[in-house]
Structure formats: structure tokens, C-alpha cells
Amino acid sequence: MLKAYFPNVDWNIMWEATQQTLFMSSISVGITLVLGLILGMLLFLTAQGNLLQNKPIYALVSVFVNVFRSIPFIILIVLLIPFTDFLIGTMIGDAAALPALIIGAAPFYARMVEIALREIDKGVIEASEAMGASTLQIILKVLIPESLPALISGITVTSIAIVGYTAMAGFVGAGGLGNLAYMEGFQRSKDDVTFVATVIVLILVFVIQFIGNSITNKIDKR
Amino acid sequence: MIKISNVSKIFKGKKSEELIAVNQVNLDIKSGEIYGIIGYSGAGKSTLIRMLNGLEQPTGGSVIVADKNLSELKGRTLRKARQEISMIFQHFNILWSRTVAENISLPLEIAGVKKNVRSARVAELIKLVGLDGKENFYPSQLSGGQKQRVGIARALANNPKVLLCDEATSALDPETTDAILDLLVDINQRLNLTIVLITHEMHVVRKICHRVAVMEAGNIVEVGEVLDIFKNPKQPVTKRFVSQVSEDEESKDTTKHLLEKYSSGTLLHLTFVGESAEMPILSKVIRDYSLEVNILQGKIAQTRNGSFGTLYIHLNGTDEEKGKVISFLKENEVGVEVVEHA
Numbered sequence: 106m107l108k109a110y111f112p113n114v115d116w117n118i119m120w121e122a123t124q125q126t127l128f129m130s131s132i133s134v135g136i137t138l139v140l141g142l143i144l145g146m147l148l149f150l151t152a153q154g155n156l157l158q159n160k161p162i163y164a165l166v167s168v169f170v171n172v173f174r175s176i177p178f179i180i181l182i183v184l185l186i187p188f189t190d191f192l193i194g195t196m197i198g199d200a201a202a203l204p205a206l207i208i209g210a211a212p213f214y215a216r217m218v219e220i221a222l223r224e225i226d227k228g229v230i231e232a233s234e235a236m237g238a239s240t241l242q243i244i245l246k247v248l249i250p251e252s253l254p255a256l257i258s259g260i261t262v263t264s265i266a267i268v269g270y271t272a273m274a275g276f277v278g279a280g281g282l283g284n285l286a287y288m289e290g291f292q293r294s295k296d297d298v299t300f301v302a303t304v305i306v307l308i309l310v311f312v313i314q315f316i317g318n319s320i321t322n323k324i325d326k327r
Numbered sequence: 328m329i330k331i332s333n334v335s336k337i338f339k340g341k342k343s344e345e346l347i348a349v350n351q352v353n354l355d356i357k358s359g360e361i362y363g364i365i366g367y368s369g370a371g372k373s374t375l376i377r378m379l380n381g382l383e384q385p386t387g388g389s390v391i392v393a394d395k396n397l398s399e400l401k402g403r404t405l406r407k408a409r410q411e412i413s414m415i416f417q418h419f420n421i422l423w424s425r426t427v428a429e430n431i432s433l434p435l436e437i438a439g440v441k442k443n444v445r446s447a448r449v450a451e452l453i454k455l456v457g458l459d460g461k462e463n464f465y466p467s468q469l470s471g472g473q474k475q476r477v478g479i480a481r482a483l484a485n486n487p488k489v490l491l492c493d494e495a496t497s498a499l500d501p502e503t504t505d506a507i508l509d510l511l512v513d514i515n516q517r518l519n520l521t522i523v524l525i526t527h528e529m530h531v532v533r534k535i536c537h538r539v540a541v542m543e544a545g546n547i548v549e550v551g552e553v554l555d556i557f558k559n560p561k562q563p564v565t566k567r568f569v570s571q572v573s574e575d576e577e578s579k580d581t582t583k584h585l586l587e588k589y590s591s592g593t594l595l596h597l598t599f600v601g602e603s604a605e606m607p608i609l610s611k612v613i614r615d616y617s618l619e620v621n622i623l624q625g626k627i628a629q630t631r632n633g634s635f636g637t638l639y640i641h642l643n644g645t646d647e648e649k650g651k652v653i654s655f656l657k658e659n660e661v662g663v664e665v666v667e668h669a
Contacts, residue, residue: 226420228416228420229420229421231420232414232420233433233437234409235380235382235409235412235413235414236409236413236433236434236437237405237406237407237408237409237410237437237438238437239403239406242436242437246433246436246437247422250425251422251423251424253424326465326466327423327467
């Protein structure tokens with residue numbers, strides 16, 4: 106049955122590619138989550154009138170975030186080749202895609218974190234200061250819980266962007282569904298391979314969106 | 328309990344223009360007192376109350392609360408001191424992400440109280456503010472008054488010495504306002520807690536404050552016992568605040584109307600304070616003097632240390648009798664004002 110509709114699809118290879126995409130995406134999402142939270146928190150806290158108001162640090166982080174967010178991903182991969190080579194020891198393969206994926210996505214998520222934190226009612230932060238909370242206590246007990254729905258919908262959007270990035274990373278030597286669609290499907294004119302790879306990417310995106318939405322709805326008590 | 332000496336707060340604008348939010352303010356607030364600071368918005372009262380827990384640092388002068396000089400504290404010692412000076416807010420400022428019980432528990436977590444002690448204390452506080460059965464509700468499921476009760480319970484968690492109220496009832500309807508004010512009085516008496524509140528509503532001051540300071544443009548323009556302020560407001564701004572409580576919105580229209588209607592006799596505006604408000608002075612006037620008395624409009628307001636009333640009457644008789652009545656009223660400590668124009 107499947108054979109008839111998709112004569113050129115080798116399901117073992119397809120499954121392997123899916124696993125590679127999942128591997129690249131999940132590691133990048135994990136590290137992006139941590140880095141983005143740190144950068145976003147730094148942006149929020151050091152901004153004018155906030156807890157750790159600090160102009161030089163804000164300007165520095167802000168410029169870093171803006172620069173890496175603005176570079177098109179496909180160019181970023183190329184620009185980062187020397188760095189990747191130094192860090193991973195190779196420019197080919199799944200692991201080699203990770204630095205570019207993370208450096209592309211973390212600044213994106215950092216801005217989302219900053220926006221999420223800015224949405225928090227200033228009065229709540231003032232109240233916790235009035236209670237004698239330290240900055241760390243405010244971060245852990247007030248800022249993160251009060252912005253959690255926005256932080257989660259932010260990482261959902263970022264994860265979907267990362268899945269897209271992994272496909273692009275496939276063009277320059279990383280494995281995964283993007284690589285398969287390009288090398289097998291496009292260059293050898295096996296349209297059915299491209300089609301199946303696309304459908305799997307779509308399913309991944311839908312699943313991520315669904316999980317993100319469910320968690321956001323569950324924790325939002327507003 | 329609180330001693331504010333020569334405190335100023337100057338905000339610097341962008342083009343080096345300065346805004347004097349609080350100007351050389353002195354206040355002395357006693358332990359166990361409910362102290363009101365009243366003023367219109369922009370008078371500097373919010374800035375002043377925020378200097379009492381170090382949310383704002385004064386640019387000059389000293390703020391001493393519970394024997395600690397807040398203007399000198401920093402970092403850990405300031406945070407420690409803040410646990411003894413709680414605050415409640417106009418918009419409640421409770422966390423939507425926490426239940427009622429978890430919100431009340433927050434200051435205890437911050438102070439590092441152990442978990443089992445915490446839950447016992449939270450249960451106690453929920454009872455105190457009358458939120459039994461609402462422990463596991465989220466703020467979105469509560470009314471404004473209930474949210475402020477959570478705010479009050481949270482403020483009391485660490486057994487503070489001072490409670491600061493920042494327009495705590497301004498977002499509530501009149502009935503809920505009274506319920507929250509009753510709760511504050513109850514807490515003040517039960518825990519002997521010093522309460523400082525800022526407001527723009529004289530009703531709040533009238534109902535629960537022992538003393539009041541009137542603020543205008545960064546300055547304290549008048550200070551005194553609430554009843555004295557009602558009896559004898561000196562500054563124009565104070566008079567306006569007093570008339571908020573003693574006169575209705577329509578009062579001006581009414582006097583105009585009365586003047587037109589009773590053009591022949593004399594219209595008197597009487598103010599009674601404390602004991603005189605409760606004595607049958609008017610019936611004596613009617614009995615002992617040979618002139619007609621018409622009671623036109625009246626109102627009595629209750630303060631913490633006595634009642635305060637206003638009354639419009641109309642006298643019809645000879646000028647001599649009228650003069651006698653006026654001096655009789657004055658002898659009995661009734662404020663008399665002959666109304667000639669609205």
C-alpha cells in the first residue's frame with residue numbers, strides 16, 4: 106500500500122532522519138530555553154527603572170540580541186563555520202548544527218522573555234519588594250510564575266522556528282528531514298520523499314503547538 | 328513608632344528641572360495609632376508613604392520606623408526591616424498565579440519560615456480576615472473586597488509593627504470600603520498595630536483615623552486630631568476635604584434654593600462637634616426664644632472620637648431675638664455661620 110504511493114521512500118532512512126531532526130531540535134530547544142531565559146531576564150532586570158537598572162549591561166545584551174536575531178539563519182550557519190569547527194571539531198553532522206541553531210534561536214526567545222516579563226503587573230513586583238524579598242526571590246517566586254504562560258507560549262513559537270531551522274541546517278550538511286528532502290527528494294527528483302518529509306515536519310509542528318497550548322491553558326489562572 | 332524629620336524627595340527630570348514631591352515634612356506617629364494622610368493626587372502622599380518602607384529613598388532628612396533609620400539601611404538589613412513594615416495597595420497586588428493560601432504564604436516563604444509553621448500561620452490569617460473556605464481559590468475567582476482581604480492577610484503574616492495602606496479602599500465600592508475599614512479597625516485594636524493610610528477620601532479618615540495630616544503640593548499644611556480638624560479646618564484644602572463628608576454634592580444648590588425661598592428671615596449654617604452634636608440644643612432654642620425655627624437640612628457624621636454634624640435652619644423673628652439665639656448657640660459650642668449667598 107505505502108509502497109504503491111511512495112515508491113522511493115525508504116522508511117528506515119525516513120525514521121532515522123526524523124530521529125535526527127528530533128535530536129537537533131530538542132537539544133537546541135533545551136539550551137535555548139536556558140540561555141533565552143537568562144538573556145531575557147537580564148534585559149528585563151537591567152532596563153531603565155527596574156530592579157537591577159544598569160545602562161551599559163542593558164545596551165550590551167540588547168545589541169548582542171538584536172545582531173544575532175537579525176542575521177538570516179542560512180547566513181548565520183555559514184558565518185559560524187569557524188566557531189562550530191572549533192567547538193565541535195567538525196562542520197558536518199547533527200551536532201555541528203547545534204551552535205548555529207542555538208545562537209539563532211536564543212536571542213529570539215530572549216526578546217520574548219523580556220516582553221513576557223514586562224507584561225507583569227509592576228504593582229506585584231513592588232509588593233514583593235515591600236515584603237523584603239531579595240532579587241533572587243523575586244525572580245523565582247514572582248517573575249517566573251507570573252509570566253509562565255507567556256514564557257511557555259514563547260518557547261512553543263521558538264521550538265517551531267527551531268524545527269524550521271533544522272531543515273535549513275540540512276542543506277549545509279546536518280542530517281535530518283531537511284537534509285533528506287533536499288538530497289534525496291529534490292536533487293534526485295524523488296518528489297514522494299520530499300512530500301513525506303514535509304508531512305512529518307508538519308506533524309512535529311502541530312504536536313509542539315498542541316502541547317504548548319495545553320500547558321498554557323492549564324497553568325493560566327487569570 | 329514613626330518619626331519623619333525634615334524629609335524631602337526631589338525627582339530630577341530630563342532637562343535638569345526638579346520636581347519637589349515631598350518638601351521638608353515632619354511627622355510623628357504614635358504606636359497603636361491609625362494615622363491618615365489625605366491629599367489630592369499629586370500631593371506627594373504616595374511618595375511619602377513609600378519612604379516609610381524604603382521603596383523610595385528621601386533626598387534629605389531622616390525616616391525612623393520602629394527604631395530603625397530607614398534612610399540609612401541598604402541591602403539585607405533594609406529587607407529585614409521591611410518585614411516589620413507591611414503594605415497594602417489600591418490594586419491589591421496579589422499574585423494571580425497563587426491561590427489565596429499561597430499568596431498569604433509568600434511573605435513567610437520570603438522570611439524563611441518553615442513549611443509546617445507556615446501553613447498553621449496561613450490558616451490563622453485566613454480566619455482573621457474572614458476568608459474561610461476560600462483557601463484554594465485563585466484571585467480571579469474573588470471579588471475586589473476579598474482580594475483586599477488577601478492583601479491584608481498577606482501584610483499581617485510576619486507580625487509587622489506598622490501597616491501602610493496605599494489608597495487601600497479607593498478601588499472598592501462604598502459598602503466594601505466600609506467592610507475593609509472595619510477590618511482595619513479590628514486589626515488595629517486586636518493587634519495594637521500602627522496603621523498609616525493615605526487617601527483622597529475624607530470618609531476614610533472620618534471613619535477610622537485618630538489623627539490626620541493634610542498634604543498639598545508636597546507640604547503638610549495641617550495636622551491634628553480628626554475631630555479638631557472637622558471642627559475647625561484652617562486651610563482651604565482642608566475645608567474642601569471636610570465638606571466632602573459634611574455636605575452633599577447638592578449642598579451648594581440647596582443653599583441657593585433656600586436663600587431664594589426664604590428671603591425674609593435669616594438662614595444659619597450650624598456645625599456641631601463632639602458632645603454638642605448629641606445635646607438637645609435646638610429644642611431649647613425653640614422653647615426659650617420667641618421666634619420661628621425651620622429645620623431645613625441636616626447631617627451627622629461619626630468619627631473615631633465623636634460625632635460631627637451640620638444643620639441648616641431658618642429663623643424668622645426680630646433681629647434682637649435672632650442675635651440672642653446666635654450667641655446662645657455659640658455659648659454651647661455650636662459653630663454658627665449666617666448664610667447670605669451660596
